[in-house]
Amino acid sequence: MPEPATCNGCGLGCDDIEATVSGGSIDSLACTCPLGDAWFAERTSDLPPLARVDGRETGLDEALDAAATLLGSARMPLVHGLGQATIEAQREAVAVAEAIGGVLDPAGPVLDGAGGRAIQEVGVSTASLGEVRDRSRLVVVWREDPVSTQPRLLERLRLDRASRGDDRTLVVVDAERTATAEEADTFVELPPELDFEALWVLRALVTGAPLGDAGAVPVPAFERLAGALRECVHGTLMHGGGLSAGPGGHMRALALLLLVRDLSHEAHVVAVPLRREGNALGAEDVLAWQTGYPSAVSFARGYPRSSPGEFSAAGLLERREADAALIVAWDPLGSLLPAPAAEGLRAIPTVVVDPRATATAAAARVAIAPAVGGIHHPGTAHRMDGVPLPLRAVLESARPADHEVLAGLAARLAPEPAEATA
Amino acid sequence: MLRIAGGRVYDPANGVAGEVRDVCVQDGKIVDDVPSHARRIDASGKIVMPGGVDIHAHIAGPKVNHARKMAPEEHREDPLERTALTRAGTGGTVPSTFTTGYRYALLGYTTVSTPPRRHCRPATRCPSCAIRR
Numbered sequence: 001m002p003e004p005a006t007c008n009g010c011g012l013g014c015d016d017i018e019a020t021v022s023g024g025s026i027d028s029l030a031c032t033c034p035l036g037d038a039w040f041a042e043r044t045s046d047l048p049p050l051a052r053v054d055g056r057e058t059g060l061d062e063a064l065d066a067a068a069t070l071l072g073s074a075r076m077p078l079v080h081g082l083g084q085a086t087i088e089a090q091r092e093a094v095a096v097a098e099a100i101g102g103v104l105d106p107a108g109p110v111l112d113g114a115g116g117r118a119i120q121e122v123g124v125s126t127a128s129l130g131e132v133r134d135r136s137r138l139v140v141v142w143r144e145d146p147v148s149t150q151p152r153l154l155e156r157l158r159l160d161r162a163s164r165g166d167d168r169t170l171v172v173v174d175a176e177r178t179a180t181a182e183e184a185d186t187f188v189e190l191p192p193e194l195d196f197e198a199l200w201v202l203r204a205l206v207t208g209a210p211l212g213d214a215g216a217v218p219v220p221a222f223e224r225l226a227g228a229l230r231e232c233v234h235g236t237l238m239h240g241g242g243l244s245a246g247p248g249g250h251m252r253a254l255a256l257l258l259l260v261r262d263l264s265h266e267a268h269v270v271a272v273p274l275r276r277e278g279n280a281l282g283a284e285d286v287l288a289w290q291t292g293y294p295s296a297v298s299f300a301r302g303y304p305r306s307s308p309g310e311f312s313a314a315g316l317l318e319r320r321e322a323d324a325a326l327i328v329a330w331d332p333l334g335s336l337l338p339a340p341a342a343e344g345l346r347a348i349p350t351v352v353v354d355p356r357a358t359a360t361a362a363a364a365r366v367a368i369a370p371a372v373g374g375i376h377h378p379g380t381a382h383r384m385d386g387v388p389l390p391l392r393a394v395l396e397s398a399r400p401a402d403h404e405v406l407a408g409l410a411a412r413l414a415p416e417p418a419e420a421t422a
Numbered sequence: 423m424l425r426i427a428g429g430r431v432y433d434p435a436n437g438v439a440g441e442v443r444d445v446c447v448q449d450g451k452i453v454d455d456v457p458s459h460a461r462r463i464d465a466s467g468k469i470v471m472p473g474g475v476d477i478h479a480h481i482a483g484p485k486v487n488h489a490r491k492m493a494p495e496e497h498r499e500d501p502l503e504r505t506a507l508t509r510a511g512t513g514g515t516v517p518s519t520f521t522t523g524y525r526y527a528l529l530g531y532t533t534v535s536t537p538p539r540r541h542c543r544p545a546t547r548c549p550s551c552a553i554r555r
Contacts, residue, residue, distance in 0.1 A: 098510055120494050289487050289519045292497035292512035303501035303510045304518075306494060386484045 003394045007032060008084060008374045009039030011275025011384030012129075012150045019394045026394065033151035039278075043372040048357040050399055052367045060368065060400065060408075067326070067351040067366040068412035074324035076300070077102035080313040081330025081354075082286075083277030085402050086379030086391060089353075090279070090286040092406035093328050099413035103298045103322070105313040106283035114244035115273055116284050116294040117308050118253035125260055127236065127270040128385045133157045136270075138232040140171045140225070142256065143195065144240020144274045147179035150384075153274070154183060171225060173198070188221045195243060199255035202226055206262050235269040241276060250308070275384035282382035313337075317344030325350045326409075329402065331358035353405055370405045371397040379403070423448045423456040429465030433472060445470055473532025481522050482536045490516045 002018035018030040019040075026044060029037060051063035058066075071077050079097040082090050083106060090106075097104035132139065139159055146153040154160040159170050161183055172181040173188045181187040190198055198217045204210065205226035211219070229235055237260060244253040256271060263269040275281055284294035291297050293306030296313075309315060313332075316322040318340040327350055333342055345360075352364040361367040373379030374391035376399065381389050400408075424447040431438050431445060446456040480486045496514030502521045504510035511521035526534050 095509075098504060116491065120491055123492060284491075285484070285487050288491045289482060290509075290511065292490060292514065292516075292518045293494060294491050299504070299510060302503045304512055305498070305501070382484075386488070388484065 007036040008278030009035045013383035048369045078322040078325040079104040081328040082283035083280040085329040086373035088403035095410040114249035115253045135234040136236040138235040142173045142239045143242035145178035230266045240274045279381040314341040317341040333360040370402040371399040377401040423460035429470035431470045475533040
């Protein structure tokens with residue numbers, strides 16, 4: 001009898017997965033995509049030892065003691081990652097960051113932090129995936145190739161050619177003709193360095209403002225797109241991490257949200273971010289509900305302050321300001337950090353809590369590999385449209401859950417109430 | 423054992439409306455009297471009432487959390503420092519969760535409930551969730 005399961009392999013959070021289990025392992029999976037197959041496989045085979053200190057296998061308590069000593073004595077410890085941890089683990093990670101007076105940045109401006117910052121400034125009109133599927137007649141995918149990064153997105157939104165009706169239109173804006181562009185009705189070729197200019201041109205075309213010099217932006221293509229956006233019954237702008245990645249990402253994300261705001265005077269158009277990490281939005285949500293800020297939060301003064309750029313993980317590491325780090329369910333040394341920041345991370349002692357055998361875990365002073373939320377223990381994740389999803393356990397594991405490991409670390413770092421009041 | 427002494431007591435369920443008197447507690451229950459050596463809290467000049475219960479608050483849902491991300495300047499103006507007993511946080515129109523709880527407690531509330539969100543499984547195949555999810 002297949003077990004219902006939820007895949008946390010990308011921000012899409014497919015919860016219609018069926019796992020056939022026998023002998024304590026997954027025999028087969030139904031309804032998964034290649035990313036989903038890899039997500040389950042990477043977390044169920046060749047698991048690293050539960051706990052290591054300086055490369056030596058230890059018990060969990062010894063590893064947690066070593067981690068608490070390392071983080072508790074740091075001057076500016078950094079807590080980073082969290083994009084693939086459960087909500088429960090993310091809550092404990094905030095408690096750890098607060099206890100050590102550290103900085104917590106779930107992803108940093110190289111990934112999703114810039115988008116969250118833009119939302120803080122102008123707000124966002126958004127929608128659930130169900131609403132996009134059932135109501136959007138025009139969907140624009142900007143700077144992302146979901147066929148590769150969220151492989152079931154088009155199927156889930158009934159936007160693939162096979163199931164898309166004549167009354168729905170898919171437009172892709174990207175630098176090259178991607179697999180998603182092949183599925184689209186219209187492909188607009190745009191180099192990434194023209195994103196901001198193109199979005200500003202679209203704003204002018206939508207509002208009727210003087211266009212002026214549009215530079216290298218292909219104005220005729222955007223005139224057609226502006227007309228379609230103004231006339232659609234319900235439209236969606238789905239923007240990928242590529243739009244807000246790198247220098248100026250915050251302004252590009254801001255331009256897209258301003259475009260959606262302009263369009264709200266003419267049509268019902270919403271913005272939906274496309275997240276690659278399974279619970280990246282959850283990390284921002286947890287940080288926001290516990291501190292008021294979605295990213296780049298410092299507890300150094302005993303209360304939360306947010307300053308993207310100043311407290312962004314990549315910046316802190318690049319400037320060599322962080323002197324220790326706790327990395328949770330993340331592999332920044334794998335390929336996710338810019339090279340100067342990766343060098344900064346290699347230069348400091350780290351604690352890694354990740355069920356996988358990653359490059360970051362291999363370089364850690366303390367590495368703990370807990371059970372996996374959504375495979376070995378239940379938990380919660382927030383889909384990229386903000387909908388909370390329950391993660392179910394399909395296998396048993398003797399290992400503690402990620403939130404139990406982090407709670408053990410937080411307990412070692414925070415004084416007990418009786419001790420605190422003594 | 424505890425004696426809350428000299429407060430103005432309001433207990434509508436028992437018909438007490440502003441009477442100045444003592445409230446005695448033993449083994450977690452209100453009793454008529456406790457011995458003189460019981461711990462004593464001077465409540466003179468204060469109101470003594472049952473803990474408030476908010477059965478439908480919005481503290482932790484996705485939409486209120488979306489609002490929490492707005493207006494960071496309000497959070498900056500109202501920081502709450504970590505203490506030995508309480509967690510850090512921020513205030514503003516939508517305070518952070520721990521701060522919200524502490525402020526409820528200052529108002530006399532002992533129980534606050536955010537209604538749980540209904541989960542269907544699997545959501546992608548649930549007709550009743552077709553629009554919402």
